Amino acid sequence: MGQIFADRRAAVPARVISFCGAALAVWAGLAVQPAMAVDPPVDCGRAIGLHFWSSTSLISDQTPDGTLIGKPVVGRSLLSRSCEVPDDIKDELSDKHDGEPVDIVLELGSSYKIRPQSYGHPGIVVDLPSGSTEETGIAIYIDFGSSPMQKVGERQWLYPQKGEVLFDALAINGDNAEVRYQAIKVGPLKRPRKLVLSQFPNLFTYKWVFMRGTSQERVLATGTISTDVATSTIDLKTCRYTSQTVSLPTIQRSALTGVGTTLGTTDFQMPFWCYGRPRVSVYMSAANTQTAVDGVALPATGQAAGMASGVGVQLINGKTQQPVKLGLQGKIALPEAQQTESATFSLPMKAQYYQTSTSTSAGKLSVTYAVTLNYD
Known part of the structure; x- marks a missing residue:
């Protein structure tokens, strides 16, 4: 089986370029072998869906911006506890990397917009899709509970709990880290109505990243996180x-x-x-x-x-x-x-x-x- 982490190069002797007898530069040429084909990341599927409590909250023009609304939704087993890895490196992982950590990176779905401020809260605030936040002044607040949200990209955060290589698969030992969702008021109430929060598909994608930040970094598996269909009604009075x-x-x-x-x-x-x-x-x-x-x-x-x-x-x-x-x-x-x-x-x-x-x-x-x- 091919080795994806080897850096195979054929050396070329150093050469001296001369002009009028004077050496001007020294350089070394490297002939690089074409990169071998690798299998794409494994699809770990949809993560365990979170849902909003079936409840009703009252919001008015006088509710201050930054007010968290209703009960938070807490997920402690957000991701699948285990996931397969691409076939081309199963032997490599089991032989050389068993027990090594794997980072899990969350990325906000492309259809969701991050607001520029979090109103004094430690997490992030995300606009509702389809312009609902502009009409109602309501958005979704997300954080990792007691763990800080470590930003690793423009729309990416490092999941607080690491996975690990478990023989020839990926695993999370014990319960996942906590992720919380809650409605939050972020602006004026332009269109009062009953706002029903329910399913938000593909709110996040997640990636199991092996050897993140190195030249051998590779995404081994991916998946999506969506909220479920239970509803929370916000009565915008x-x-x-x-x-x-x-x-x-x-x-x-x-x-x-x-x-x-x-x-x-x-x-x-x-x-x-x-x-x-x-x-x-x-x-x-x-x-x-x-x-x-x-x-x-x-x-x-x-x-x-x-x-x-x-x-x-x-x-x-x-x-x-x-x-x-x-x-x-x-x-x-x-x-x-x-x-x-x-x-x-x-x-x-x-x-x-x-x-x-x-x-x-x-x-x-x-x-x-x-x-x-x-x-x-």
């Missing part, structure tokens, strides 16, 4: 508020008769759209200065000349006809969000001038409130 500007009527400064005077009450509607029947509430906060009076906020300090002073704006809940408490303590439930899968509705509100000081001046007035959605 959201509510959105459309920013708006409310104009109050012009009033006379002389109508402000003392602290607490209210004028120019104006009705308006706060528009919302919600998907997925979320339990949600909303609260308002003063973007600049909040007063001790419920619902009253002041304009930004240091405003340009010609702006009114001594006056703020007060928000009134149109349902209860009571001033809105600013901040989280004043959150208002939005039960309309749970009435249909996709709900469009409005929250009735009122805004009015509120005199905050005995000293006032005429001019324009601009007050801003921040609107925050809070999911239960």
Whole structure:
């Protein structure tokens, strides 16, 4: 049987090239025998499939990027425990290399894209196929549990556990190293819906590499790793508020008769759209200065000349006809969000001038409130 590791070369004597009697260069020529044919790597087949837990998770716009979602899927017997080797080197392995280690290299499947960051986690983050990550902000996080992921190529990692030559085959003794999969939020929720994670074919290929990193490196066997068909549902729920500007009527400064005077009450509607029947509430906060009076906020300090002073704006809940408490303590439930899968509705509100000081001046007035959605 042929020896694939021998370097057979026929030596050619050194020669001297002379010009006008002076030696210019010395070189040695080597005649190399043609490389012998070798068998291709053995196909170890599909690795043991991993599957996602059958569970449902809630994700909203407020879920921070980098949040791991649901339960991790842990595989501890990911690869076949043994694999054949090409026929052309079985005798070579059994005679000379029995018991020697074999590296196992994982390579991400060509249809999967690695994200440039892992959001503080030690593993890698991979986009879902078919543009789903761009629509939902959900990707798959992968790591090797307590073992670091040692990168050995642009899309390749060294499997934490080595295989070994076992007579004329390849083997892994004991359980395989741990590989974990978990959904992760990586971006904005552009298209809320129920996202079902199920089968991801050929997520990785793996290679049994003998004498990796040497001139005699050879891939002896290959295979693929896929997730199985059990599913995990991620309920992508959201509510959105459309920013708006409310104009109050012009009033006379002389109508402000003392602290607490209210004028120019104006009705308006706060528009919302919600998907997925979320339990949600909303609260308002003063973007600049909040007063001790419920619902009253002041304009930004240091405003340009010609702006009114001594006056703020007060928000009134149109349902209860009571001033809105600013901040989280004043959150208002939005039960309309749970009435249909996709709900469009409005929250009735009122805004009015509120005199905050005995000293006032005429001019324009601009007050801003921040609107925050809070999911239960």
